[in-house]
Amino acid sequence: MSTGFVSLRGVNKYFNEVHAVANLDLDVKAGEFFSMLGPSGSGKTTVLRLIAGFENASSGRVVIESQDVTDLAPFDRPVNTVFQDYALFPHMSIQDNVEYGLRTRKVPKAERAKQALEAIDSVKLSHLSQRLPHQLSGGQRQRIALARALVLRPKVLLLDEPLGALDKQLREEMQVELKRIQREAGITFIFVTHDQEEAMRMSDRIAVFNEGSIEQIGTPQEVYEKPQTKFVASFLGVSNIFDGAAAKEIFGSSTMVNIRPERIKLVPADTKLNTGESGVVGTIIEASYIGATTIYLIQTQSGQRVIATRLNEELPDQINRYETGDRVGAVWKSDHSAVIPT
Amino acid sequence: MSTTITKAGNRPLSAYLYKRAKLRLFSLLALPMFWIVGVYILSLFLLLVTAFWFVDPFTSKVIVGFTLDNFVSIFTVPAYISTSIRTLLIALAVTGLSVLFAVPLGIYMAKIAKPWVRNALAVAITLPLWAGYLVKIIAMRLVFTEEGFFNWALAPFGLSGPTFSIPIVILTLTYLWFPYMALPVFTAIRQIPPNLFDASSDMGAKGFTTIYRVVMPLIVPAIIAGSVFTFSLSLGDYLAAKFTGGSTQMIGSIIAANINLNPPVAAAFSMVPIAFVVIYLMVARRTGSLERM
Numbered sequence: 001m002s003t004g005f006v007s008l009r010g011v012n013k014y015f016n017e018v019h020a021v022a023n024l025d026l027d028v029k030a031g032e033f034f035s036m037l038g039p040s041g042s043g044k045t046t047v048l049r050l051i052a053g054f055e056n057a058s059s060g061r062v063v064i065e066s067q068d069v070t071d072l073a074p075f076d077r078p079v080n081t082v083f084q085d086y087a088l089f090p091h092m093s094i095q096d097n098v099e100y101g102l103r104t105r106k107v108p109k110a111e112r113a114k115q116a117l118e119a120i121d122s123v124k125l126s127h128l129s130q131r132l133p134h135q136l137s138g139g140q141r142q143r144i145a146l147a148r149a150l151v152l153r154p155k156v157l158l159l160d161e162p163l164g165a166l167d168k169q170l171r172e173e174m175q176v177e178l179k180r181i182q183r184e185a186g187i188t189f190i191f192v193t194h195d196q197e198e199a200m201r202m203s204d205r206i207a208v209f210n211e212g213s214i215e216q217i218g219t220p221q222e223v224y225e226k227p228q229t230k231f232v233a234s235f236l237g238v239s240n241i242f243d244g245a246a247a248k249e250i251f252g253s254s255t256m257v258n259i260r261p262e263r264i265k266l267v268p269a270d271t272k273l274n275t276g277e278s279g280v281v282g283t284i285i286e287a288s289y290i291g292a293t294t295i296y297l298i299q300t301q302s303g304q305r306v307i308a309t310r311l312n313e314e315l316p317d318q319i320n321r322y323e324t325g326d327r328v329g330a331v332w333k334s335d336h337s338a339v340i341p342t
Numbered sequence: 343m344s345t346t347i348t349k350a351g352n353r354p355l356s357a358y359l360y361k362r363a364k365l366r367l368f369s370l371l372a373l374p375m376f377w378i379v380g381v382y383i384l385s386l387f388l389l390l391v392t393a394f395w396f397v398d399p400f401t402s403k404v405i406v407g408f409t410l411d412n413f414v415s416i417f418t419v420p421a422y423i424s425t426s427i428r429t430l431l432i433a434l435a436v437t438g439l440s441v442l443f444a445v446p447l448g449i450y451m452a453k454i455a456k457p458w459v460r461n462a463l464a465v466a467i468t469l470p471l472w473a474g475y476l477v478k479i480i481a482m483r484l485v486f487t488e489e490g491f492f493n494w495a496l497a498p499f500g501l502s503g504p505t506f507s508i509p510i511v512i513l514t515l516t517y518l519w520f521p522y523m524a525l526p527v528f529t530a531i532r533q534i535p536p537n538l539f540d541a542s543s544d545m546g547a548k549g550f551t552t553i554y555r556v557v558m559p560l561i562v563p564a565i566i567a568g569s570v571f572t573f574s575l576s577l578g579d580y581l582a583a584k585f586t587g588g589s590t591q592m593i594g595s596i597i598a599a600n601i602n603l604n605p606p607v608a609a610a611f612s613m614v615p616i617a618f619v620v621i622y623l624m625v626a627r628r629t630g631s632l633e634r635m
Binding site: 052074083084087089101152 | 535537543544556
């Protein structure tokens with residue numbers, strides 16, 4: 001019936017009138033770091049909850065390791081979840097929190113204490129095992145939530161925006177940490193996030209969600225370089241999308257085309273295009289120096305706006321910088337632009 | 343500018359008080375302190391004093407003096423001892439029964455019910471508070487009386503309903519005091535983050551385990567708060583026993599019987615429920631559950 005380790009087939013979920021998940025098919029491979037990326041309300045968290053069993057699908061099937069779990073309760077599914085705000089039990093010590101799942105599985109006391117302490121140790125928080133959750137920092141709680149799920153050795157770990165509440169630096173540390181744990185434990189991770197950079201950095205594959213459907217599934221490179229829809233092109237990174245008349249003017253056909261800002265070079269307005277190059281001429285209406293890069297906003301004669309990002313490889317006064325008001329040519333290699341089918 | 347000057351000029355009293363913190367504190371607390379100390383504490387204190395007086399056996403007049411006989415009788419007269427124990431057990435049963443009803447209801451109301459069902463139930467729970475206390479006792483009496491609902495409903499099966507007895511007193515008192523348990527329990531369950539329920543089932547716990555290991559520990563403060571009402575109000579009640587208990591005697595019955603005949607004994611006996619509540623709170627405190635209130 002299915003090819004994936006975790007498979008969803010024709011899954012629909014309605015909340016009263018709202019069609020939260022629309023006829024969704026999804027296959028996650030064993031041992032994969034799979035991200036579900038999308039804006040809030042796009043259905044990604046609902047899909048995660050359908051896999052965990054916290055929500056029941058209105059129709060369709062959910063299969064985990066060729067077992068149909070559609071009608072199973074969460075406690076009977078071979079998955080565990082790391083929650084957005086960690087969901088640690090506030091009245092239990094860290095160790096009791098981590099032991100909770102072992103206790104419900106009737107693991108003998110000595111054995112479960114041993115396993116729990118090992119799990120706490122693996123996230124480097126042994127010294128806090130007798131504390132209560134509110135005595136820990138956000139990052140520490142995050143690690144404990146992870147340990148609490150991993151101690152149960154799930155086949156699939158579901159993570160619902162687990163890094164959302166952390167500050168930037170901690171977040172990046174945890175991204176590396178999560179990736180390491182996933183590699184070492186060989187567990188399938190299904191990771192929900194609205195942060196495209198986070199998804200790109202960690203994932204083997206990304207599913208881009210919009211309005212209850214998957215717009216595209218692919219490796220980070222595929223979804224960035226070959227977006228299949230306008231939504232994917234604009235949700236991942238910055239994009240310059242030409243369609244209709246603007247596309248016809250440049251490419252000779254009105255199919256939608258995307259070119260990424262970092263692939264655009266700026267040249268004097270009267271420069272001739274080389275073969276294999278495309279470009280437009282326009283006026284810089286804004287030039288923003290933001291450290292590593294400078295972002296130019298260019299407006300063409302026909303009113304189309306183009307964003308170009310240039311890496312500041314030299315000191316600002318050592319290169320010929322363009323200023324607001326300059327007329328420039330925005331040029332890119334023709335094979336760097338990608339046709340968006342829909 | 344001119345408005346500022348008018349303001350200062352128009353509020354001489356406030357301006358005066360503003361500079362005198364102690365006087366402000368006094369005017370804030372004068373009324374409540376009069377109530378608490380002057381009426382509340384004083385009357386309890388006078389009651390305590392009365393408990394050491396005694397009654398002249400011939401004239402039945404209260405003699406002002408000092409005797410411990412009234413307190414000794416509480417611990418020596420077998421009928422008094424058994425009544426105290428009976429009352430204690432009834433109050434504990436009422437509290438237990440209230441918790442048993444309130445927890446599942448609270449979980450349903452707080453986490454499952456649609457908003458309109460939740461509101462309807464909240465009204466249903468508080469509805470008994472709208473009716474008078476005596477009205478509710480009479481209502482229970484009518485349901486369980488010899489020609490009452492249960493006997494009528496069970497008659498076709500050749501059965502008779504329960505008669506006025508201790509279990510009916512427990513039911514009546516539960517009926518009276520249940521809202522005081524249900525509301526704090528509901529509020530406490532409502533404050534439990536929903537994902538704790540998800541997390542619990544995610545880690546393999548079925549419904550009962552989640553209630554036992556997650557919900558109950560988190561709502562202990564609310565249960566204690568509610569039980570202070572169900573427990574102490576049950577300890578002090580005597581009308582439920584009088585109208586629905588048949589021959590059942592509670593501490594209140596003895597107090598009521600002695601209030602004219604022997605006020606010192608009644609006063610001494612009034613200390614028993616107070617002592618029970620104090621002991622109850624000390625035990626609750628020892629378990630550490632009050633610290634999280």
